[in-house]
Each structure stands twice: as C-alpha cells, then as structure tokens.
Amino acid sequence: MTTPDTLRNTRIGLNHGSVLMPAAGFGTLIPDPLVTKEATKAALGTGFRHFDCAERYRNEAAVGEAMQEVFKAGIVRREDVFVTTKLWNTNHRPERVKTAFDGSRRRLGVDHIDCYIIHTPFAFKPGDEQDPRDEQGRVIYDSGVTLLETWRALERLVDDGHARSIGLSDITLEKLREIVSAARIKPSVVQVESHPYLPEWELLDFCRGHGIVLQAFAAVGHAMEPNLLADPVITAIAKRVHKTPAQVALAWAIQRGTAFLTTSTKPWRIQENFDISALPEDAMQEIRDRITTHVRFNSVVKTGVPGFIPRVAAN
Structure with a gap:
C-alpha cells in the first residue's frame, strides 16, 4: 500500500492562538493585476492555501477578486486559506498602521488577516508616495519612529481581533532579537530570503527557540x-529522485522546518512548485554539506528597498 506524500500539505502551528500556517505559500508579487488574478486562481486550483500579499505590490484587489470568486463558487472555503499581507515602509508611524491594515483588508475582501507583517524594518517618509526620494534619488527615511513603536501598533491589531498573528520581514537576527525581547506579542513569522545558497541557519535556530516560523522567499533563487x-x-539529487531542481529546493525548505514562498504566472509551473515530495535524508545532508556557494540576491536588509520590486509609478 502506497502512503501518499503529504509534504505539500504541511501546516505549521504558530506561537499565537491556534492558527496553522500552510508551509507551501504562493507569493503574489506579479506586476499586472489581470495576470495576478489568474495566477491566484490557478494556485488555489492547484492546492496552494497560503497567499502572501503586500500593500507595496499594488495588486491586493486582484488577489482579493480571485479569492472571492473561488470562495463564492464553493471550490475553496475562506477558513481553509491563510492570507498574509504586509505593512509598507511609509506607514510605520503608529497612527498610520490601522488605516493601512484596514485598506489591505478592504482590497483583499476579507474580514481578518491571518498574518500581518512589517514589510521591512526601515521606516520611509510617511505619505502616499511609496518610494519617496530626494533630488539625488536617495530614499527619504523617517527617523521619527522606531521599529518597536510600529510593532506595538501591530500588537493592538491582534488585540482588536482582525489580525490573527503578526510578523516581520527582511530583518536581521540582531534586530529580531531586539523585538523578541521587548514584544508583548511575539512575532509568529519571520519572512526572509533563504535557499540553499543562503540557508540562514543561525537565524533559523533562533526562530526555532522562540516558536517563530521562518518563511523563505526567493526559495528557488x-x-x-x-x-x-x-x-x-x-x-544530481533531482535526477536521482525523479523531481525537478525547483521541487528539490522547495522540499528541502519544508523538511528543514521552514515555510516557503514561490511565485509563477504559468499554470504548469504553479503545479510543479506544489507537486513536491519528501527527500531522502542523505539528500538533505548533501545539500547542507556539499553546497558551498553563499549569496544574497536581494539587498533589502541594507536599504529597505526590495530589489525584486520594479520602481514604477502607481497607476
């Protein structure tokens, strides 16, 4: 009798409340809203039940439309879908957090957000311009607010009942330690770039010690x-286990105890990224011991500007 492989359906318990987060997540950083909508529907049809969104992506409404159509058709239930979205850098001041949060809920068409994340630890000049720059093209930062003050505002969203959990993104271990030590409600999720070329073992060990889920973006590079x-x-591992290299990298992510995000607009690629199976232990050890390349693809941890988001004006 063959035991079905359940790796793709792994759900991880969060440290706040009784929320279970699907380890396999679909990222929605897709520039075109119509393409976003179709990709989201394809991901839901494939089996993805975790969707990562952001105010900064400017397409929450398209994600929301896709989800609502699938919910209304009775194909998937809202309670089975875990929705993450993120607070952008220009809204770090505590008085702006609730408005930004409610805007995301409205665009997504949901009553609650399963996890609300601070997109980066960097505060930008508050206002409607998401990418504020000076005459020399340099980012205008906001020195009038601390990350802990922003975190306190997120804690109040949990108190109000509309955010089931909260987290951080693009954060260093040093900054994470500061928040964890001072937080009333601990981060449930930390979203960072991670893959076999950037395994972030020290950060992962810290997260494990505090019941925090490390969620990897750019999980396939x-x-x-x-x-x-x-x-x-x-x-070589992919050939041996009859999977694609992407499936190997994504299986590795879940098996080592992290969650992942992957994005595609192609239905066949979305299916491929969900169709993962457990790797043998010797393959897991090979990836840890034999891969020596170390590279970070996104410099956001130094600037607060995500390198994967094109600088375009809002329509």
Missing part, C-alpha cells in the same frame, strides 16, 4: 545568477 537550480548538487 528567483532566477538570479549564480543559478541555484543549475547547481550540480541540486541537479
């Missing part, structure tokens, strides 16, 4: 160079 999916260790 985001098509950057050097190409993770062409790595000889990954490709």
